[in-house]
Amino acid sequence: MTIDDFVVRVATEEDSSFAQAICDEMAESAKARGTGIAKRTAEYVSSKMREGKAVIAFHKDGRWAGFSYIESWGHGDYVANSGLIINPLFRKLGLAKAIKIRTFFLSRKRFPEAKLFGLTTGLAVMKINSEIGYRPVTFSELTDDQMFWHGCESCVNYPILLSKEHKNCLCTAMLFDPKIDTVKVSKPDDPNL
Numbered sequence: 001m002t003i004d005d006f007v008v009r010v011a012t013e014e015d016s017s018f019a020q021a022i023c024d025e026m027a028e029s030a031k032a033r034g035t036g037i038a039k040r041t042a043e044y045v046s047s048k049m050r051e052g053k054a055v056i057a058f059h060k061d062g063r064w065a066g067f068s069y070i071e072s073w074g075h076g077d078y079v080a081n082s083g084l085i086i087n088p089l090f091r092k093l094g095l096a097k098a099i100k101i102r103t104f105f106l107s108r109k110r111f112p113e114a115k116l117f118g119l120t121t122g123l124a125v126m127k128i129n130s131e132i133g134y135r136p137v138t139f140s141e142l143t144d145d146q147m148f149w150h151g152c153e154s155c156v157n158y159p160i161l162l163s164k165e166h167k168n169c170l171c172t173a174m175l176f177d178p179k180i181d182t183v184k185v186s187k188p189d190d191p192n193l
């Protein structure tokens, strides 16, 4: 099996039937890693598909392979790339990287002026983000939109974030500011991006 056995594309409403399976895997994987995660509902994931704010991957036999979505905060000044999940059957093939790159260009297209950011405890994601052009920053550089931070309340590490008065936590924050940072990867050939 190689990355060529998969299709990676912007998700649409027709992909909604996979939303529950995607959410279940997000929760399962977070439990297995013992790390925190903001919980998402199938309804929320479906809404991202409907709005064209998500990227999905399928094996050519039709099984879902991976997913990620974008959210805007602070009236569109900031965009978070969140909810990255790869089906455990298909890990270590380069799918996370392919999905993150598409999610990045989708964010740039939908919100050209926005600062893009992500929070992660995972080495794979830090690596991919660095390869795209993100850099690590302190939480002070991220959105102060309370609704974004509200998402952290369902994370097991939330007491730590509170005890640190939202200044830091176990996640590393990574930011791409289009006014400062340079894109280090090329845009996939896709009219939706």
Ligand SMILES: CC(C)(COP(=O)(O)OP(=O)(O)OC[C@H]1O[C@@H](n2cnc3c(N)ncnc32)[C@H](O)[C@@H]1OP(=O)(O)O)[C@@H](O)C(=O)NCCC(=O)NCCS
Residues within 6 Å of the ligand: 029, 030, 083, 084, 085, 086, 087, 090, 091, 092, 093, 094, 095, 096, 097, 098, 119, 120, 121, 122, 123, 124, 125, 127, 128
């Ligand atoms: C983390 C995750 C997204 C990686 O997906 P993947 O498709 O296997 O990743 P890729 O194959 O694209 O790998 C990208 C890079 O990360 C590395 N990598 C992948 N999994 C890794 C891991 N668990 N630990 C360390 N590095 C890892 C790869 O070797 C690769 O590096 P390279 O480019 O130097 O070869 C996937 O394991 C997953 O869904 N995990 C559970 C959910 C999760 O952690 N989501 C991220 C929340 S922020």
